[in-house]
Amino acid sequence: MSASRYSLPCGLAALLMAASVALPLAPAPVAGLLARPVALTMILAAALLFALAGSRAPAAIGFGLAGVVVGCAVALALLADPEVAGAAASGFWAIVLATWIAAAVCVTRLSALRPASKAMGRALGLAVPLLFGAFLFFLWEVAVRGFGVPSVLMPAPSAIATRFAASVPTLGEDFVQTFVRSVLSGYAIGCAAGFLLAVIADRIPFLGRGLLPLGNFASALPIVGIAPIMVMWFGFDWQSKAAVVAIITFFPMLVNTVTGLAAAGRMERDLMRSYAAGYWQTLFKLKLPGAMPFIFNALKINSTLALIGAIVAEFFGTPIHGMGFRISIEVARMSLDMVWAEIALAALAGTAFYGAIALAERATTFWHPSYRT
Secondary structure, three states, rough: OOOOOOHHHHHHHHHHHHHHHOOOOOOOOOOOOOOHHHHHHHHHHHHHHHHHHHHOOOOOOHHHHHHHHHHHHHHHHHHHHOOOOOOOHHHHHHHHHHHHHHHHHHHHHHOOOOOOOOHHHHHHHHHHHHHHHHHHHHHHHHHHHOOOOOOOOOOOOHHHHHHHHHHHHHHHHHHHHHHHHHHHHHHHHHHHHHHHHHHHHHOOOOHHHHHHHHHHHHOOOOOOHHHHHHHHHHHHHHHHHHHHHHHHEEEEHHHHHHHOOOOOOHHHHHHHOOOOOOHHHHHHHHHHHHHHHHHHHHHHHHHHHHHHHHHHHHHHHOOOOOHHHHEEEEEHOOHHHHHHHHHHHHHHHHHHHHHHHHHHHHHOOOOOHHHHH
16 A cells, blocks of 8 residues: 555554553552553554554445544543542553544545445534543543643543433523523514514614614624513513513514515516515515525524523522523532533523424525525
């Protein structure tokens, strides 16, 4: 096999993995890899798999991924030793570095593949970000535990997952209070108000010239300024948080819908007039279909803004439930694992919300050029 057809990063990963056998695992006298037959066998197997992954054979990516799994397993198993955790030395970090190099090569190769079938393409499009994210969590885990970072500064993902699993009832109550009540209601009100005012501005142009500056003014209002006012107006329960979310989501919907309704070309509008179509016929048959990509763009932007706004608003007064309330309380208690559990819950909820809107957009605007293959 020529050198030009062999992946040098994979060769480097194999050499680093093999070299870790002779390097110390911790500064203190501790049994090395030569005294750990199971770990030694796994290290040598990973080195062999990384070497095989350097070829351009079809199975090379599979060898590389298998080696990455073995390398991650060895690193996590070594961290179970209290003499290694918090004081990891060059031998341990050589294993992590070799695994990182091999993982980067595998993900790069996977992202470059162009499968013939659409199903394989979708599966590959899902596998690449999942593998990338999973390895980032692995690096987070080994960095925190290997360097002995205190949990009050940065808990390990395993500690966060443990706290998440143990706090499911509390997290469920916070999710209902923040997302189901505050976010969804405020999101619906803000998006509906922005959409209706955009239609009015399109129907009566001079109102549009007055509404857009007012909408811009509303979007510039800081959350930390309007949240206490909404609490005074609507009370400490979810209604005040929904009002904050409605204000935040109003302007993106207004601007995007106005832009989308104005996106219809002159030729299309002239054609509708030649058919003697009235304003409402033109709106529903020409302008609204053309504005759907803009409207969904606003819906996707607002899906993240709404969750952020509701959580921040809960810092300024809320019942004893809610993501923002829990974060502020647990930070004061220095319980960072619970704070990160709430952050993980918010990230999962926001991602699912965004994904649902993206799926609805794809089903509605499948005709748009961005979805053509």
